[in-house]
Amino acid sequence: MTLFYHFDETQPLAGRLAMGIEYDGSRFCGFQRLKHAASVQQAIEDALAKVAGAPVRIHASGRTDSGVHATRQVIHFDPPVQRTEKAWIFGANTNLPRDVAVRWVKPVSDDFHSRLGALGRRYRYIFLNQISRPVLERANVTWCRDPLDADAMHRAAQALVGEHDFSSFRAAGCQSKTPWRQMHFVEVKRYGPLVVIDIQGNAFLHHMIRNIAGALASVGRGVQDEGHIERLLALKNRRKGDVTAPACGLHFVDSIYDERFELPKEPLGPNLLAFTGEWTGERVLPDSPRVAARRRLTFSKQASSHQTSPTQQEASS
Template sequence: MMNCAMPPGVCSTGTACDDILADTHDADGRMTLFQSLDDRRPLTGRLALGVEYDGSAYCGWQRLKHAASVQAALETALSRVASQPVRVHASGRTDSGVHATRQIVHFDVPAPRSQKAWVFGANANLPRDVAVRWVREVPDDFHARFKALARRYRYVLLNQPSRPVLERANVTWCRDPLDALAMHRAAQVLVGEHDFSSFRAAGCQSKTPWRHLHFIEVHRHGPLVVVDVQGNAFLHHMIRNIVGALVTVGRGERGDDYLAELMALKDRTLADVTAPACGLHFVDSRYDDRWGLPHEPLGPNLLAFLGEWSGERPLPDCPMVEFRRGTPARGCRR
């Protein structure tokens, strides 16, 4: 049996671990695998956090009175570290069952603690499906929501005849063959500023249906079909409703002009089923570089390790829920 134990402070290469941990960015400023966390200097003022979570067990990001939320879990953990109440503000509010690999959060420090204390302390008090990835000091006028320039999501479809087991919580399963190229072509009509009334939930509270999509791409990587979309903001269920329509195109039931037809109708009741929440991942919020937030490989994590680390085209994560004709399978939070 291999003995994995190494002397304290020495890694398997024989190099001091502190030297490796200190090298946290490559030549292009991207974060590398290991980070060093300062445990000496107390952080004060306003802090930004990078937060990752599996949304399966939560009503969504936003705190609700009688339901478990990611916001409540994070605020409880940070309050324990600070020994005082902490309230956080996020870059975006994810729905029930939606995951995040890079949710940006800010809060004002009620008590000085080191970088290591905030990260390790919060994670020690968080449930296993939520984690703080990093913490940074930011100027007092930084705001996670209002200073965000764009938000990016990836929707992951597992397209194979057999249902997944190990990955069932983080992908949507579609047993019917999908034409990813046709889906990509159909989606391009959505790029730009449009009225997305046909793709907003009936209960959407936004004052306007107009949104600006910067790009939307659909790629296949083996059994995975990934819808990658970035915009200034999104309506309630907007991405999941778009994916529902794209799956109809991918199955060959409608042509490349289908989404253009739906958008022109401006009527949600005439569009397709809403795709399940479990395939959706909030992967990035973009900010001006002046705020000094770290650049990270985009998630889900398997995508990062297969493609983003090397600078290649991202290869998607393989997270279940069958996308049946007409209605999503039971068992996935909507």
């Protein structure tokens, strides 16, 4: 995918569709639809329903917390009607609020599932590390006026790589059945006044990255030594953990899927970091049982979908 291309407005798209979504989470109470507050899911479903002229239910690659942003949230849905690529994108964006946008849409096979098929998810947490408070970036970064040692933060963060019990970094109200997660990589780098935590894993617990960011900031400020993260992991106790960093600095930047789905490739966000030049899908996934199992799951679903009886084939046609 290039930065500029023409949306097709002649060929209606049939079957299941995947979409790339970007949003500023500042005024939303997270991605998931809620009865009592504004959510990104509701905004997208309402916009797609207006394009389709019928209700549309979406499924997302991950749920973000209140105030968290996304530059590549991947969703899928089974549309009740056929529309062209241009109609879905332009129509949805016309009906979406200014803080949510559809970036692309693509037909996918019926075994594609944005959440269950994701091989990895990637986030970036951004600190603006300067004496004066941010103005233009205030909704997209976390301000830290104390000097941060990014190299020390990076060294401390390597304790997180691999498969661990992340109980010390999960929120008290986390609903996950297990605290075990696998981190593919964690990098901390400084770009001028920006200190960026770049983290990718198979999945994340509630508030996990914000709790990691808070603990790494303590290392960067010199309040804790570089063994701080390793000790917290060993404790497996959130009550003995560090502070939770604000939501405004967190960005969901990528969901990784098997290459056979051929989802569009685009620059990793947010645009504050566009100068790094990295595009989605460039990192090699670890050769791990978790990744292999997820790949086998998607392939088995594809195989079973093709092994239908003549009666089933007639019913689906």
